[in-house]
Amino acid sequence: MSMHYFANPTRFTRLAERIQPWAEGLAGVLLVVGLYLALVEAPADYQQGDTVRIMFVHVPSAWMAMFCYSFLAVASAIALIWKHPLADLAAKASAPIGAGFTFLALVTGSLWGKPMWGTWWVWDARLTSVLILFFLYLGYMALWQAIEDGQKAAKAAAVLALVGAVNVPIIKFSVDWWNTLHQPASVLRMDGPAIHPSMLWPLLIMALAFKAYFVALLLVRMRMELNLRRIRALQLAERTT
Amino acid sequence: MGQFFEMGGYAGYVWPAFVIVLVVMAVLWVASRRGCRNSEHTLAALRKNRQQQGIDAQ
Numbered sequence: 001m002s003m004h005y006f007a008n009p010t011r012f013t014r015l016a017e018r019i020q021p022w023a024e025g026l027a028g029v030l031l032v033v034g035l036y037l038a039l040v041e042a043p044a045d046y047q048q049g050d051t052v053r054i055m056f057v058h059v060p061s062a063w064m065a066m067f068c069y070s071f072l073a074v075a076s077a078i079a080l081i082w083k084h085p086l087a088d089l090a091a092k093a094s095a096p097i098g099a100g101f102t103f104l105a106l107v108t109g110s111l112w113g114k115p116m117w118g119t120w121w122v123w124d125a126r127l128t129s130v131l132i133l134f135f136l137y138l139g140y141m142a143l144w145q146a147i148e149d150g151q152k153a154a155k156a157a158a159v160l161a162l163v164g165a166v167n168v169p170i171i172k173f174s175v176d177w178w179n180t181l182h183q184p185a186s187v188l189r190m191d192g193p194a195i196h197p198s199m200l201w202p203l204l205i206m207a208l209a210f211k212a213y214f215v216a217l218l219l220v221r222m223r224m225e226l227n228l229r230r231i232r233a234l235q236l237a238e239r240t241t
Numbered sequence: 242m243g244q245f246f247e248m249g250g251y252a253g254y255v256w257p258a259f260v261i262v263l264v265v266m267a268v269l270w271v272a273s274r275r276g277c278r279n280s281e282h283t284l285a286a287l288r289k290n291r292q293q294q295g296i297d298a299q
Contacts, residue, residue, distance in 0.1 A: 050249035057262040108258040220273045227280035234287045
């Protein structure tokens with residue numbers, strides 16, 4: 001099956017409508033289980049007390065912030081190189097989701113930083129690079145809005161997305177490259193997770209819940225963008241005839 | 242139960258973090274669903290309109 005098989009918009013919409021309820025259900029169930037584990041079952045940390053529970057929403061949000069941008073950048077590259085007709089819609093649809101999760105990573109981080117570091121914010125490499133990520137999302141969305149010609153907008157936005165992709169590895173390795181208040185990776189490291197299973201499980205379940213939520217939301221937003229593109233085409237046809 | 246809500250004295254940080262996550266996720270969800278539904282209606286209306294125009298023209 002070629003990459004262009006699901007490029008057929010009608011085929012895509014049918015498939016999206018079939019997958020969406022499953023992704024929704026999975027996200028809902030995982031979210032309930034994850035929240036229960038995070039708020040009730042997981043132990044308080046011996047140093048951080050109950051503030052450690054913020055980790056269960058902060059870390060998955062931050063992972064999603066990076067994941068959404070990587071998705072956006074790859075989709076943009078596919079749109080630019082292979083002109084896949086759904087790729088730029090996928091990129092556009094993922095941007096508000098990524099912006100939302102980046103915002104949540106920043107806010108929950110701030111709520112965790114105040115009691116543990118004694119400050120809401122520091123201008124260190126990790127926090128600053130995530131703030132830049134947030135602005136990249138906003139800039140990307142603004143660029144789509146600013147250019148009226150859909151094809152030109154898609155191209156400009158895709159170029160911006162690819163240039164901004166440099167920021168993703170900077171975020172990931174910022175805690176190793178520079179001195180920072182932010183702790184280094186505890187889960188995604190070469191020698192295995194340095195976190196107790198009683199905290200690792202709720203974390204992974206919340207992360208999966210956010211992933212399923214992303215899939216469901218992406219499908220809804222892609223269907224919307226597809227409809228909007230058809231609407232624009234019809235309106236244009238009406239104006240010219 | 243009271244102990245649960247107190248969060249070891251950090252209730253003012255822990256609860257807002259969870260609440261804002263759920264609120265943002267819910268708002269994004271509702272807005273996207275509504276946007277999708279609106280786009281479906283607009284598209285259907287446009288198509289119907291064009292069909293009628295096509296019939297009128299004949």
